[in-house]
Amino acid sequence: MLARTAAVVGQVVMRAWLLLAAALAIGAGWTAWRMLRAARRQRIRAKMVARLRYTxxxxxxxxxxxxxxxxxxxxxxxxxxxxxxxxxxxxxxxxxxxxxxxxxxxxxxxxxxxxxxxxxxxxxxxxxxxxxxxxxxxxxxxxxxxxxxxxxxxxxxxxxxxxxxxxxxxxxxxxxxxxxxxxxxxxxxxxxxxxxxxxxxxx
The missing domain is CATH 3.40.1350.10 (Trna Endonuclease; Chain: A, domain 1)
Structure with missing residues (x-):
């Protein structure tokens, strides 16, 4: 009985760790995507500014x-x-x-x-x-x-x-x-x- 309980608890803990790891991975991916998007916007803006300037x-x-x-x-x-x-x-x-x-x-x-x-x-x-x-x-x-x-x-x-x-x-x-x-x-x-x-x- 104790062994079965320990096994169930172990599975729950493992699933919790997997969910946490997945959440962290998603968060890191979201942050990286936003940084890439911001960098892309900066490049696009730099090109637009270079094309359109008036003295x-x-x-x-x-x-x-x-x-x-x-x-x-x-x-x-x-x-x-x-x-x-x-x-x-x-x-x-x-x-x-x-x-x-x-x-x-x-x-x-x-x-x-x-x-x-x-x-x-x-x-x-x-x-x-x-x-x-x-x-x-x-x-x-x-x-x-x-x-x-x-x-x-x-x-x-x-x-x-x-x-x-x-x-x-x-x-x-x-x-x-x-x-x-x-x-x-x-x-x-x-x-x-x-x-x-x-x-x-x-x-």
Whole structure:
């Protein structure tokens, strides 16, 4: 009787060890797969960045519409689903982009050939339409010119992101992804369920 009990216990212990070993092997395999996938993404991104870079001189030489398409392409390079929508009556949206980690983004493009400065008025307009009209989680003003100090300060107080000439060079020429450049937070499952972000809603 004792021998039979010992044999049963031994089989149970052996099965437990086998299950544990299998679980560890699966865990190690999952980790290795994720590392390989991350490395593959990095290689793909490096190739995409190498293929798509704009110098500031190239961006300066574009017209307004070409500039909007260039911003769209840069967002696509960064992994967003993006489209150019700028036209008369666009209500502050020249490019709209979507990403499962960062939500919906509306981009207002301000192209200049005379090194113009963008003031606070553009920030006010973008704040007023980004959330209510375009249901955006993030609003970004992008210019190849400069942005006034007051406009930058107002934007930072009201969650309107900005990309001036310096940041544009980091994004377009050096290849820094826009979400990293702006330090955008990744959206959680909880706030993905919300209808819209605080941009333009007054929350």
């Amino acid at each position: 500031l001189d190239e961006l300066d030489a574009m017209d307004d519409r070409q500039f909007e398409f260039a911003l769209r392409d840069l967002l696509i390079r960064d992994g967003f689903h993006a489209r150019q929508v700028g036209q008369k009556g666009d209500q502050g949206a020249d490019v709209i982009a979507q990403d499962r980690h960062y939500g919906r983004m509306v981009v207002q493009a301000k192209h200049t050939t005379v090194a113009a400065r963008v003031g606070s008025r553009v920030m006010y307009e973008l704040k007023g339409t980004a959330g209510p009209v375009h249901q955006a989680h993030t609003a970004v003003l992008v210019t190849n010119g400069t942005i006034t100090r007051d406009a930058k300060a107002w934007g930072e107080r009201h969650d309107i992101h900005w990309v001036d000439r310096t940041r544009l060079g980091q994004w377009a020429t050096e290849g820094t992804p826009l979400h990293q450049l702006l330090r955008l937070p990744r959206r959680t499952r909880r706030n993905r369920r919300t209808a819209s972000c605080a941009v333009g809603t007054g929350r």
